[in-house]
Structures are given as C-alpha cells and as structure tokens.
Amino acid sequence: MAEPMRFGIIGCGGIARWHANAIQSIGGAVLSAVCDADEARAAALGNEYGAPWFTDMDAMLDSTDAVCVCTPSGLHAQQAQRALLAGKHALVEKPLAITPASLQRVIDAQRRSGRLLCAVSQLRYSPDVLEAKRLIESGALGRILMADLSMKYWRAPEYYQAGGWRGTWAMDGGGALINQGIHGVDLLRFQCGDIESVFARADTLLHTIEAEDALAACFILAGGGAGALTAATCAWPGHRRRLEICGSRGSLALEEDQLVRIETKDGVRINKTTDRNYGMGDPLAIDFEPHRRQLAAFAQAARAGGPCMPDGAEAAKTLAVIFKIYEAAGIKYES
Numbered sequence: 001m002a003e004p005m006r007f008g009i010i011g012c013g014g015i016a017r018w019h020a021n022a023i024q025s026i027g028g029a030v031l032s033a034v035c036d037a038d039e040a041r042a043a044a045l046g047n048e049y050g051a052p053w054f055t056d057m058d059a060m061l062d063s064t065d066a067v068c069v070c071t072p073s074g075l076h077a078q079q080a081q082r083a084l085l086a087g088k089h090a091l092v093e094k095p096l097a098i099t100p101a102s103l104q105r106v107i108d109a110q111r112r113s114g115r116l117l118c119a120v121s122q123l124r125y126s127p128d129v130l131e132a133k134r135l136i137e138s139g140a141l142g143r144i145l146m147a148d149l150s151m152k153y154w155r156a157p158e159y160y161q162a163g164g165w166r167g168t169w170a171m172d173g174g175g176a177l178i179n180q181g182i183h184g185v186d187l188l189r190f191q192c193g194d195i196e197s198v199f200a201r202a203d204t205l206l207h208t209i210e211a212e213d214a215l216a217a218c219f220i221l222a223g224g225g226a227g228a229l230t231a232a233t234c235a236w237p238g239h240r241r242r243l244e245i246c247g248s249r250g251s252l253a254l255e256e257d258q259l260v261r262i263e264t265k266d267g268v269r270i271n272k273t274t275d276r277n278y279g280m281g282d283p284l285a286i287d288f289e290p291h292r293r294q295l296a297a298f299a300q301a302a303r304a305g306g307p308c309m310p311d312g313a314e315a316a317k318t319l320a321v322i323f324k325i326y327e328a329a330g331i332k333y334e335s
Contacts, residue, residue: 005299006032008064008088010057010079011071012045015093019068020049021288022295029299033063061086066116066302068295069093072163073179074171077102084113089302091295093120094182095322096315098173100333103319110312118298118308119315121186122290125297126257132245133191135252140264142249147192147227151176151184153280154238160209167209174331175211177202178322181231184241186310186318187254188229191245194222195321202329206234217325238280257290 007023009016012034023031035054036042046053054060057079061067066089069079077097080090084106096119097103110117123129135141153176165171172179189195200217207213213234219227243254250264258274301308310318323333 002028002303004028004030005303006030006063006065007299008033008035008060008067009045010035010060010067010069010083011075011093012036012038012041012053013070016045016068016070018288018291019070019091019295020045020051022292023068024049025292026296026299028303029295033060035060057082058086061088064088066091066299072165072171073098073173074165074168077106080117081106081109084109084115084117087113087115089116089298091118091120091298092315094186095119095173095178095319096312097319098171098178100320100323103316107312107316116298116302116308117312118294118301119310119312119318120291120294121183121310121315121318122294123183123187123257124190124309125290125293128259129187129190129254129257132252132254132259135262135264135268136191136245136247140250140266140268141245141247141252142265144192144221144223144225144245144247146225146244146246147188147221148242148244149184149188149227149229150239150242151181151229151231152235152239153180153231153233153241154236155180155207155213155233157207159233160207167207167211167213169210172211174322174326175202175204175209175215176213176231176233177215177325180233181215181229182318182322184229184231184243185321186315187241187243188227189318189321191243191254192221192223192225192227194317195219195227195324196222198325198328200325200328202326202331212329215325215329217328219325240274240280 042053069092202212202215253261262270
C-alpha cells in the first residue's frame with residue numbers, strides 16, 4: 001500500500017480548519033505539520049489536530065509532500081513559490097497572488113519545479129456548477145448574450161480591524177473584488193469564458209480601509225456577449241452571490257453554488273430557491289464539502305501526476321480579469 005500523502009498547512013487562521021478537516025476526511029492523506037508565525041496559533045491548531053507544529057515554514061517543509069497555503073493574501077505567492085522550489089505540491093487559498101509581477105513569479109516557480117500548483121476554487125467542484133457548465137457547452141442556452149454577476153456581501157468593521165491586513169493594497173491586493181469577489185469572477189469565467197474590454201469604478205463607501213468596499217463593472221465577453229458585475233462588502237446584511245447567464249435559446253441562474261433557475265426553448269425548466277449562506281455576511285459561514293471535494297481531487301492529481309483544476313495557469317487567467325477590472329477603475333500596478 002502506498003504511503004499517505006503528507007500535507008502541511010501554512011497559516012493557522014480560521015480557514016485552516018476547513019483544510020485540516022478536509023485532509024483528515026479523504027483517503028491516502030495525513031496532516032503531518034502545521035505552521036504559523038504566531039506560536040500560540042500554530043500550537044493551538046497542531047494540538048487540536050494532533051500534528052507537529054512549527055513557526056518556521058522552511059523547517060516544516062521537510063515533514064510534507066504538499067502544502068495548503070492559508071496565510072494572508074499578500075503572502076500567498078511567495079510562500080507557494082518557496083514550497084514549489086522545495087519540491088512540494090501547493091494548494092493555495094485565493095487569490096494565488098495580488099499583483100501581476102508576483103503572479104508571474106509563482107507561475108515561473110511552478111514550471112521550474114514540475115510540482116502541482118492549484119488555487120482553491122471550490123465552487124468548480126459543485127455538482128450544480130458542473131451541470132450549468134454542461135448545459136452551456138451542450139448548446140442548450142444557445143449563444144451566450146449576457147451575463148450578470150452580483151456579489152453584494154457584508155463585512156462588519158470588526159472584520160477589517162481584526163485582520164489588520166484586510167482591505168490593504170500591500171497585503172490584500174484590493175478589497176471586495178479580489179478577496180470576496182474572486183470566486184464569482186472565477187465562476188463567471190468557468191461558465192462564460194474570458195472577458196475582454198472593461199469599464200469599471202471602485203469606491204470606498206463605508207469602511208475605513210485603503211481599498212474598495214464597492215465596485216461596479218461592465219464588460220464584453222470574449223465570445224461577444226455583454227455583462228456587468230458588482231462586488232461589495234458594504235451591503236448589509238449580505239446577499240447571496242448570483243450569476244445569471246442569458247443565451248439565444250435559454251437562460252440559467254446560479255445562487256452561490258446552487259442552480260436555481262433554468263429555462264430553455266427545448267423545454268428544460270427548473271425554478272427553485274436556496275437557503276445556502278456561502279459567506280455572504282460571515283467569511284467562515286461556508287460549507288465544508290466543497291473544500292473536501294477539491295482537496296480530494298488535488299491529492300489524487302498529486303499522487304497520479306495528473307492535472308487538477310484550477311491549476312496555476314487557469315487561476316492566473318481569473319486574476320488577469322481582476323487586474324484588468326482594477327486597472328479600468330484606475331489602479332496602477334508596477335511593471
């Protein structure tokens with residue numbers, strides 16, 4: 001029998017428990033180490049899950065075959081790069097990077113290392129999301145003409161005050177779009193393809209943060225359709241993310257990762273509601289199962305040497321859209 005894949009977790013904050021639970025729930029994997037610069041936090045998570053704990057990432061890497069990067073966003077790219085170049089597979093919480101330059105460095109590290117690099121985009125593993133993609137690719141909706149993405153979330157002021165790094169350009173890479181909105185943008189790309197021209201405006205309307213807590217954009221899809229998106233953390237009490245896709249032969253709507261509406265000229269119909277609360281008002285009020293599905297796929301791909309989506313190249317395309325939207329809103333990135 002093959003040895004279990006040894007997973008380490010870098011960053012022992014709230015989301016780390018989703019990764020720890022997922023690792024422990026899948027076959028052929030073991031949580032072999034956890035790491036955090038904060039000794040008390042590292043010890044707490046390690047003791048809770050019965051794993052050795054470290055405060056030095058490089059010392060931890062010797063105990064692992066793969067790592068889950070769960071630190072603040074501004075550390076993701078450099079820590080993934082270090083893990084990859086040390087010969088470890090890396091599964092990175094969103095976003096993979098916060099600037100075009102840091103994104104390129106981690107993609108280059110993956111190519112040099114030959115290891116697996118994946119971004120956490122657990123919505124891609126939802127059965128309803130995959131069914132929506134199947135319908136679109138089958139032609140059931142015809143030619144995609146419009147796509148509307150609404151991401152009106154709420155984050156209390158304490159959310160930003162507690163983290164310190166949240167809502168800053170240096171460590172969060174932005175605000176509502178790149179942090180809370182990135183899953184929606186990835187979902188939009190997954191279903192509708194890439195985005196070309198963009199007009200956008202970003203504002204800080206409520207919170208005392210550097211980056212935006214409200215953003216609106218209009219865009220043209222690469223396939224020719226038009227669309228609009230909103231992203232916010234100032235929309236109390238928080239609303240479910242909703243993606244509506246309209247084609248020449250039908251339409252569908254996803255709320256969070258649930259397919260709530262389909263209507264096509266071929267007679268395919270569904271109309272339902274969902275009570276899913278996927279972090280719309282609380283960042284940790286999310287379902288464990290999507291993380292478990294993605295961790296299981298990642299572990300299998302790492303063992304078999306196969307692909308796992310979204311890989312670094314695919315995650316980079318989603319980030320390229322986010323950077324394009326920010327640039328359209330007046331944000332300048334250093335070359």
